Amino acid sequence: MKNIRILLFTLLAICFSACQDFEELQLDPNRTTQATPDLLLTNIEVSAFNSVPLSAALASRYLVNTDGVSLEQYYGWQRSGYGNYNHLRQVVRLEEEAARLNKPVYAAMAKFFKSYFIIGLTQTFGDVPYSEALKGGEGNFSPAYDRQEDIYLGVLEDLKAANAILASTQEPVAGDVLYKGDLKKWQMLVNSFSLRVLMSLSLKENNSKLQVKQRFREIMDNPAQYPIFGSNNDNAALPYYDLESNRYPHYNNNSLQTAYYMEETFVTLLQELGDPRLPKLAALAPNMATRPAEDLSAYGGVRGSDALDQNKAKVVGGAASKINARYYNNPVNEPALALGYAEVQFILAEAASRGWISGNAEDYYKKGIEASMQFYGIPQSSINEYLANPEVQLQAADPLAAILTQKYISFFMNSGWQPFYEQRRTGFPGFDVSGSGMLNEKRIPKRWMYPENEFQLNRAHVEAAIDRQYPEGDDINATMWLLRQE
Template identity: 35%
Template sequence: MKKLFKYILIGVTGFSVLSCSKFEEVNTNPEATEKATSAMIATRIILNLANQSTQKSFMMPYLLNKNVIWTEFVESYQYNGFGTSSVSMTAINDAENMVKFAATEKLAKSYEGLKYFARAIKFYESTMDLGDIPYSEALKGESEKNYFPKYDTQKEVFLGILNELELADKAFSEGEKFSGDPIYAGDINKWRKLVNSFSLNVLMQLSKKESDPDLNVKGRFQTILTSKPIFASNADNYEIKRSDKNGQQYPFYKVGNNFTIYPTMSTEIVDRLKDKQDRRLFYYGNPAAKKLSEGKTQSDFAAYVGIDHSQSFDVITTIKNSGDYSKLNDRYMEIPTGEPTQQLSYAQVCFIIAEAAARGWVSDPAVEWYKKGVEASMKFIYANTPNTTQFHHNMPLDDTYISTYVAGLGTSFPTNLEARIEEILVQKYLASFLQSEFATYYDYRRTGYPKWKINPATSLNSEAPTKIPVRWKYPTVEFDYNTENVDAAVQRQFNGVDDINQLMWILK
């Protein structure tokens, strides 16, 4: 084998010497573009921001969110084990080129809006995972030869994020329809709605800092809600619509996917939906085989059984072998287009505004936005699922059911502030099943809701087994190459220990 490899190298070398003058001619693809365009860069950036992983990796955030549990073997997220962050900024390195390559001033404004939004998203993800991060000096290796950026405080980062979102909204408002957008087809009005709706989400994550005058959380929130465009229906969702083409199918579609047998429904989802007699249960899961064999019907809430995610893996394996548990609904594996995968939905925005109203940030009735959120969630599921027994088990989320169910929510909405916030966040959690990746976890660590079971005996969080970690560790590469700056950030925030249980600034 080594000899064969040696001869292959000799052959390649010989070809290079004899034919170098024709190399470019032979290796030029006549169908490929030779110049990057604003649209090409935009497409790559947007897909990087909005897309999600596939197959097993797709499910990992939802183990942390306690949507599902994994039965292949012990998975860290299921048992609250954290490592280092994997957020990457490479996707936005050349975002500035979208603006430079634009053909008109108005197009340049549109791509400028996308640039600011993309930066805000990436820095948001990074600081939400870690705390203090490089911001003011970040992404300046090529332009200013700054390869070792300082770490800004998390407050400074959030002020920068909010500013970039305002700049994005302004730029889009001065732009025009642009090419290269696989989500909104270049509609700048829809992009403005997304930018401002995402701003509401960022402000809500700053709820513990609502009295900080520099951030002006409540004032910013009120301004956006009363004077700027935001999501108004499911048609505005920040999502990727799937197609039955290779690489564009639903992330957990069965073809080529060897992991479909491992996820099961968690009690955190099943029990809450059963308690509320909520038909979304029949779209999220399948009835337990054991319950059907005992005479229960597929349209009976009692036929659906979750598994407690905090139990030992041996116990979970025993339950799985018994058949007394609910698998995921077939629609997640059997339909190549599946449902659109969301990063931010109208339903979630409704719950964000409901929470803001409950906290007194805005004068709108919290219950009305709460009801809108549940309604939007149910309508999204119904609209994106074939109306067959296989997928709704004779319990469809039709208009009659939805209107009756949502009307009843007003009578049971709590009066106590803390109880209201818990109820809003529980419904936000139920609406985010297998959607929006880590969004529910961020809400949990901020508020403690939903109240998830934690079993110290099975926890992989060895330093604090009664808690779910509140951050990831800094990447090892930072300690290898940007040592002085990352060490200073760790010392400033966590007394010198890069600890997954130490509270970052937004959580204090």
């Protein structure tokens, strides 16, 4: 009996030791089990800013795809996805690590990126999960959908809190590929983004809950407390390098070289204004290839609304310009601009025109044009000549038309879907839908339908969100709260 007890004890000890060894073997001693804030920050910045979507260029009437029927170009899209929530998971981890290590500067950046990604989601769909989102660790796998008004209020408060944290610390930052740890520039980004968010609420300027005009003026009246971009040096622009995985997103993009051409209405707009940016954006039309690049009449395009066979015929005839070769030949090209000084100046010009602030709309407007041209490398002498052009001057009767048109021009191949959202909000400039290729009954969609898997995983909440927002159902032509005049 004594021998049996000894044998059992020995077997249990061996078993425990083996189990312990097996568990220990699952842990790599050379790898941390916790992500550090600097590594998280780098990945989040790249996820947020490394984007130059051709789909947005098609929908915004900058480019045309001649290789097939593009749903973005012909306005026939249906559903979009919830990819931003994958990025937000990383933001939540950054928030958690900032709290664990008591590094509030990273918490401020997490508030900015949470705002940045959620604004992208709500502008796409309308109401989306916000206050209960990303709480699977707490057992909530079917989050409720927040009203768009409440999402915007939460974002504005988060941005204000982020600015306050950044203003109160000199804490060093690692992993910042955007501003190299310059917290003043981060403050400028947070507040400049706040101005973009507030201007996107222009149809809600009298909303007592959001206090859009009051918040806008608070930023503008207190520049020491709320600094904003002061030049192109402050741009939220991710640079590229001629290194593996760090090159311009469309470098060596075969489709961009062979199937994409300039949109005719955009080319015509720049020609009518005598805009020196055109040669920086487009290549000479093949049938005009012997002319100097400065000859704006030597460029052409195809209409995004025309049928595919019509556009192909025009391309074969040599009348259509491709995009400038630097966009696919230069591994560095220009940085991916997410939010720039030019846009901020156009926002201020619009705010002054609307009476939100007391500044001079024309001054802001011309600074916006100048900043955009400098971004594209236009010589100052050409900029001055353009600013003196009678066609470019603000017209007292309708200043918003010129401001928003110039803002639209400045968005070429940058700022993601912002040019489409601006046109959706204001109607400027008019996007051509007259051609025979158009889908969606020649209407420009106002949103995207919710992802299919939401109806499988979170049906009750997504259907409740649709019912309270869209009487016509989950439709791309339905009008979200953001676009309803109050």
